[in-house]
Amino acid sequence: MFDTVFPQLIGLCTGALLLTSALMVWRHSLLASIRLLSVQGFALAALVAVIGLEEGEAEVIIVSVLVLLVKGMALPWVLAHETRATTRTDEAPRLNPTAGLLTVALLTILSYVVASRLLSGDTSISAHAAPIGLAMVLIGFLLLVTRRQAGSQLIGFLVLDNGIATVAFLTSGGVPLFLELGISLDVLLVVVILYVFAGRMRNKFGNTDIDQLRKLHD
Amino acid sequence: MNFALWTPLAVPVVLAVLSLTGGARPLGRLGPIASSAAVLLSGLLLVAAVLGGQVPTLGGGLLRADALSAYMLTVVGAVGLVSTWGGLGHTEKAPGRFAGSYDALISVFLAAMSLAVLADNIGLMWAAVEATTITTAFLVGHHRTRSSLEAAWKYVILGSVGVAIALLGIVLIYAASRGTGEPTLSWLVLSRTDLPLDPALIRAGGALAVLGFATKAGLAPMHSWLPDAHSQAPAPVSGLMSGVLLAVALYAILRIQTITDAVIGPDFLRVMLSVGGLLSLFVAAALLIRQRDFKRMLAYSSIEHMGMMAVGAAIGPAALPAVLLYMLGHGLTKATLFVLSGRILEVEGTPRIDDVRALLVRRPGLAVPWLIAMAALVGFPPFSIFFSEVGIIVAGFGTGMGVVVGIALVLLLVIFAALTRLTVAMTIGAPAAAPGTDPAGAALPGTDPAGTVAVPVRATPDRSAHGPRLPLILALATTAVVAFIAEPVGTLLARAAAVLGGAQ
Numbered sequence: 001m002f003d004t005v006f007p008q009l010i011g012l013c014t015g016a017l018l019l020t021s022a023l024m025v026w027r028h029s030l031l032a033s034i035r036l037l038s039v040q041g042f043a044l045a046a047l048v049a050v051i052g053l054e055e056g057e058a059e060v061i062i063v064s065v066l067v068l069l070v071k072g073m074a075l076p077w078v079l080a081h082e083t084r085a086t087t088r089t090d091e092a093p094r095l096n097p098t099a100g101l102l103t104v105a106l107l108t109i110l111s112y113v114v115a116s117r118l119l120s121g122d123t124s125i126s127a128h129a130a131p132i133g134l135a136m137v138l139i140g141f142l143l144l145v146t147r148r149q150a151g152s153q154l155i156g157f158l159v160l161d162n163g164i165a166t167v168a169f170l171t172s173g174g175v176p177l178f179l180e181l182g183i184s185l186d187v188l189l190v191v192v193i194l195y196v197f198a199g200r201m202r203n204k205f206g207n208t209d210i211d212q213l214r215k216l217h218d
Numbered sequence: 219m220n221f222a223l224w225t226p227l228a229v230p231v232v233l234a235v236l237s238l239t240g241g242a243r244p245l246g247r248l249g250p251i252a253s254s255a256a257v258l259l260s261g262l263l264l265v266a267a268v269l270g271g272q273v274p275t276l277g278g279g280l281l282r283a284d285a286l287s288a289y290m291l292t293v294v295g296a297v298g299l300v301s302t303w304g305g306l307g308h309t310e311k312a313p314g315r316f317a318g319s320y321d322a323l324i325s326v327f328l329a330a331m332s333l334a335v336l337a338d339n340i341g342l343m344w345a346a347v348e349a350t351t352i353t354t355a356f357l358v359g360h361h362r363t364r365s366s367l368e369a370a371w372k373y374v375i376l377g378s379v380g381v382a383i384a385l386l387g388i389v390l391i392y393a394a395s396r397g398t399g400e401p402t403l404s405w406l407v408l409s410r411t412d413l414p415l416d417p418a419l420i421r422a423g424g425a426l427a428v429l430g431f432a433t434k435a436g437l438a439p440m441h442s443w444l445p446d447a448h449s450q451a452p453a454p455v456s457g458l459m460s461g462v463l464l465a466v467a468l469y470a471i472l473r474i475q476t477i478t479d480a481v482i483g484p485d486f487l488r489v490m491l492s493v494g495g496l497l498s499l500f501v502a503a504a505l506l507i508r509q510r511d512f513k514r515m516l517a518y519s520s521i522e523h524m525g526m527m528a529v530g531a532a533i534g535p536a537a538l539p540a541v542l543l544y545m546l547g548h549g550l551t552k553a554t555l556f557v558l559s560g561r562i563l564e565v566e567g568t569p570r571i572d573d574v575r576a577l578l579v580r581r582p583g584l585a586v587p588w589l590i591a592m593a594a595l596v597g598f599p600p601f602s603i604f605f606s607e608v609g610i611i612v613a614g615f616g617t618g619m620g621v622v623v624g625i626a627l628v629l630l631l632v633i634f635a636a637l638t639r640l641t642v643a644m645t646i647g648a649p650a651a652a653p654g655t656d657p658a659g660a661a662l663p664g665t666d667p668a669g670t671v672a673v674p675v676r677a678t679p680d681r682s683a684h685g686p687r688l689p690l691i692l693a694l695a696t697t698a699v700v701a702f703i704a705e706p707v708g709t710l711l712a713r714a715a716a717v718l719g720g721a722q
């Protein structure tokens with residue numbers, strides 16, 4: 001029974017992951033992006049749970065709960081808290097929505113091309129979905145370089161990180177549990193630190209526009 | 219000897235907690251120094267164990283000290299000791315409210331670096347390297363000025379994106395090891411040559427991992443965070459980042475290289491590392507020629523030396539002992555220079571080279587060690603950087619990489635000229651209006667130039683030295699003699715290089 005549903009569930013979860021990433025490029029409101037990030041965290045947790053059920057490993061189920069708590073709830077909560085304090089919550093990115101979505105399409109095609117060469121020997125269902133993770137990494141990069149607000153850059157970093165986690169779970173069933181704990185803790189701390197710096201930036205400059213960080217150069 | 223595996227992790231963490239809670243008050247500001255000393259002592263104990271033929275392990279093989287790990291731990295401890303001890307005079311002026319957290323962060327940083335070199339697991343090492351980004355973020359932004367905030371933001375974004383790429387590479391390496399039956403991230407298992415690892419995944423994973431750790435090692439073109447972070451951080455932190463953090467990132471690259479070399483041959487990473495190394499040397503040369511800020515000058519010199527080490531890593535096993543010696547020599551010299559730069563910045567009140575003139579006449583207590591350390595940095599013998607550079611160049615010509623080494627040599631000469639000019643501009647010459655001439659200080663070099671460096675072991679900071687002198691003397695003396703000690707240093711370096719050659 002589960003074997004027939006499994007490919008569909010994997011497809012559903014990875015589809016949700018790609019869709020939320022693309023929508024983040026499209027939307028310019030920070031709060032909307034944060035809600036999408038939370039949805040993405042839930043989708044990632046669901047993906048991990050599906051893989052865990054298929055492999056019948058309790059450890060993977062624990063990891064999925066961890067992912068749900070950190071990526072689905074804690075990180076979006078920290079970000080939303082920070083964003084409500086800023087006066088400007090919308091973005092004036094360097095790409096308009098059409099160009100952004102077009103770039104997302106190109107990046108997705110690119111990741112399928114790269115992944116088909118990398119994972120040519122692997123015919124499992126989850127390996128077929130692995131290009132989605134690579135596409136998310138590239139979309140995270142796109143967000144990092146095209147956004148101007150501190151908060152949006154943080155979201156780009158988190159999409160990048162979600163993409164890496166997706167690749168990890170789809171290609172090898174995830175890294176060992178103690179590592180997953182360490183990685184989650186590190187990401188959480190990085191976000192908290194950037195959150196503190198964004199707060200200091202607001203105190204000093206009155207806003208969190210990255211473009212004004214241009215004083216240091218040679 | 220297994221206890222020496224957990225002391226460099228536990229002692230700094232305990233001291234960090236004490237610093238934060240105020241329990242370290244009887245220690246004063248000595249917490250980070252005690253942490254460094256614990257790391258250094260553990261490193262020396264492990265070196266002794268390794269030379270005795272043991273390989274201490276702990277935690278089911280999660281922590282493991284082969285010759286390379288023991289050597290790296292010693293480097294971390296030695297550079298940490300010079301930076302923290304030499305930085306005493308500096309940190310006392312830090313705002314009292316943040317002093318506790320400053321000390322605690324430095325201790326945690328040292329623990330994370332120790333974990334990175336002792337972990338026999340790529341994933342655990344990755345987590346430790348990422349933890350150093352977290353601890354140094356607040357240290358870079360410690361001064362809370364506009365520019366230090368800018369430097370810290372860029373550092374955290376670039377640093378964490380870089381190590382995230384490395385994580386993607388590590389994930390791919392983990393996926394490549396599924397063919398062995400039991401997926402693993404252990405260095406020991408992965409660097410065995412008889413494993414059926416997937417070559418395509420190892421190639422992609424190795425490239426991404428090296429790219430990510432190269433960001434952390436400050437190799438061009440991912441170096442842009444380094445000059446900003448090094449110039450804005452407090453001087454002891456700059457010394458730690460330059461001497462320890464960059465070296466540990468390079469250590470990660472060397473370990474990854476061992477894995478990829480066994481599966482897809484050495485040519486793939488050789489090209490990557492050669493390009494990165496030469497590009498770093500070029501960037502450093504271009505920006506050192508017209509440099510105006512002496513802390514940025516030291517930062518670009520770090521990029522230069524990391525570039526040279528990357529060239530050495532590209533050459534392969536023949537150059538590895540020289541590269542490993544390079545890490546120690548560069549770390550100690552650069553820590554000394556950053557500590558001195560912090561003192562010069564404090565007494566002169568400016569980071570601009572143009573405003574710091576005739577230091578040798580006005581402040582010989584600072585200028586004499588500065589000159590000696592700069593001589594070591596640009597590669598004068600008997601200091602070990604000279605022997606490392608010669609070793610890398612000779613090995614390069616011997617393995618048919620003459621073109622790469624030739625270009626590196628030309629760039630090294632340009633950098634040598636640029637650094638010499640800047641140092642002369644700072645130290646030699648007559649003071650402009652000569653109001654700050656210090657008769658007590660000026661009398662010192664007249665007595666005996668060597669004596670000012672070697673003799674003073676007075677615990678109270680000398681008026682013209684502006685901080686403890688002993689750590690600087692020890693650091694420079696060590697770099698001056700270490701290249702001449704065949705036993706045990708030479709044996710240790712040969713064994714550490716053998717670990718990377720795949721043989722054990």
